[in-house]
Amino acid sequence: MVSLPGSVGDVNLTRRDRLVVYYLVGLTVLVLTYTGVYNLAMARIEGVDQSIFASFEFVVQTMTTTGYGQDSGYWNHPLMFLYVAGVQISGIGIGFFTLRLIIIPLFSSADVNLDNRLTPKRDHVVVCEYRRDSEVLLEELEELGIEYVLISSDEDEARRLSDDGYAAIDGSPQDAEAYRRASIDSARAVITDAGEANVDTILTIRSVRPDIDVIALTDDSSLEDVLYETGADSVLSPHSVLGHRLAEKVVASFDTELGDAVELGEDIELTEVSVERGSSLDGVRIRESGIRERTGANVVGAWIDGELQMPPDPDSVIQENTVLLVAGEHEALEELSEFTRSADPFGRPDRVVLAGTGEVGSAAERVLDEEGIETVTIDRNESTGADIIGDAGEREVLREAGVEDAGMLLVCVPDDSQALLTTVQAQAINPDIEVLVRANEMATVSKAFRAGADYVLAVPQVSARMVARDLRGEDVLEPASQIRVIRVPATPFAGETLATAGITEQTGCRVIAIDDESGLTTRIDPQRELHADDRLVLVGSDAAVQEFLKRFDVSPAAKGN
Secondary structure, three states: OOOOOOOHHHOOOOHHHHHHHHHHHHHHHHHHHHHHHHHHHHHHOOOOOOOHHHHHHHHHHHHOOOOOHHHHHOOOOHHHHHHHHHHHHHHHHHHHHHHHHHHHHHHOOOOOOHHHHOOOOOOOEEEEOOOOOHHHHHHHHHHOOOOEEEEEOOHHHHHHHHHOOOOEEEOOOOOHHHHHHOOHHHOOEEEEOOHHHHHHHHHHHHHHOOOOEEEEEOOOHHHHHHHHHHOOOEEEOHHHHHHHHHHHHHHOOOOOOOOOOEEEEOOEEEEEEEOOOOOOOOOEEHHHHOHHHHHOOEEEEEEEOOEEEOOOOOOOEEOOOOEEEEEEOHHHHHHHHHHOOOOOHHHOOOOEEEEOOOHHHHHHHHHHHHOOOOEEEEEOOHHHOOOEEOOOOOHHHHHHOOHHHOOEEEEOOOOHHHHHHHHHHHHHHOOOOEEEEEEOOOHHHHHHHHHOOOEEEEHHHHHHHHHHHHHHOOEEOOOOOOEEEEEEEOHHHOOOEHHHHOHHHHHOOEEEEEEEOOEEEOOOOOOOEOOOOOEEEEEEEHHHHHHHHHHHOOOOEOOOO
């Protein structure tokens, strides 16, 4: 649904666009004034009664320096000569102004002031020195309807982002003036991702506006206390969260407890459940699984062969590593979890190989150690105390770590090329091993799956999701999850039914619950008429949720609202 402005005043123009509009309006007024005065002067002073259009032609000829035409012989009075000279001089000035304001910026970016491209901001977020694929975060903010201004000390990067349509300016996050240019006085929060300069950045922000919320991102979780003491209101550690998430995927293969779940309402939860090799569901078609009849849980979606099906194809075969997205009461989900476990406990991986012991790897190792899971670590750096010192991309190193008979490999190395090489080498040694990979760039995700990875998490996506959740309180199964849950008003669908609204067909999102005057229910009749005051609970992938918000022009409600 396209939202049109209700009036001209509702249109947001950049500073440069506003200047161009003011210039064009002013030029039009000036030309018309010149025309009227000239027409009147010719009649009163020179005694020549001519058409207003002839006077307009004279003004255009003069200001564009194309000549004076037929009027040049009519001027006898000194006042007319002075007037014509004034028009000539102003025409030259306007020509230079037009060249500088409009022509040069159109054909050369050398002198473009990025500040002039910003639309007026209010209740926005100022993002400073974001270092992990800025587009991912900025697109996340745009899809959530959150205005922003990105400040980058890299002028080329700021210009590239601005040219691509993002609200970005160049400046130092340690310069108070940069925040004023980003309209910090009317902002709601500041996000800083300046690495070692985070402390300096936070102190600068506080000096400009002491009361604003400050969200700090850090790759070193040991600095959290320091950042809080400096003045951060929230500190996010994406690397630590990513490491925990990878380890939790491993732990899920060893115990029968449910992972993190989103509470949809009283006694109703949404969670992901992985199917293990040899479980009672392994090799069974979804339509024949009897999950609802046997447990009471509803299958909302399923990751099958790396593709999210929502709703899942009833004829799809559930296989090992299939991830079911299910909703229901906690007891029902726990019962379903039992069906997804391997019938042969000895078939589960009894050892995990962990490549890379940096911030991500260390976080994963702590979780595995707490669960008592045997872990063999690999790292190039001898000072890390890893079990095996060497390059995880080398087959001999992987063999020494026992990849041949290990159940899982966690690839947490900081270099994406090495991560891909390690994945391929491990699969060549042990085709049955399950490989979980950490990626630094979004482009690496698809490559990792092609290399043989079973599960991939990208740092930029985890970071963006954590920031979005902190700003909006939006529900996600986990900051690292690819599944989003949003609550939206049913206003666009008032008077329709779920069957006729076509939400799933048009966007890929699925309505899993409706909240009305009687409360929240997951027992949904497709023919039930929707009302404007109803609220829909939808679940979908990132792309599906973004498509829904674009198409139907609604804003997700924050959790608890």
